[in-house]
Amino acid sequence: MSPLETESAGAASVFELPPVLDLSIAQDLSQRLLEALSSSGRLIIDAGNVQRFTTPCLQVLTSAALPDPAGIRAVTVCNLPEAMSEAIALLGLSMALAEEGEA
Secondary structure (H helix, E strand, O other): OOOOOEEEEOOEEEEEOOOEEOHHHHHHHHHHHHHHHHHHOOEEEEOOOOOEEOHHHHHHHHHHHOOOOOOOOOEEEEOOOHHHHHHHHHOOOOOOOOEOOOO
16 A cells, blocks of 8 residues: 555554655645545554654644544544654644554
8 A cells, every 4th residue: 555545444444654744745645634534434544654754744633633523533543653752742732643552
């Protein structure tokens, strides 16, 4: 599976992040996450391949992971690299992007 594609995992889709999440990919990442969410309803974001990331992409991931208006959280994140977990904590995004197990 190539970066920014999803595959079905039971009732949820798995969205694998690419190794590089920088400003040049942020808009495409946002669009593809929206498409994946609208087609599956539940999404697991697998960050296991991420080697480099920037704040704009963390903001995109945060936006996707926030609960919908009914308060339902349809997105979980798994396999966060340690550096990414630390950056999420430093930016105060831990509540939205808490890691939830492995895909």
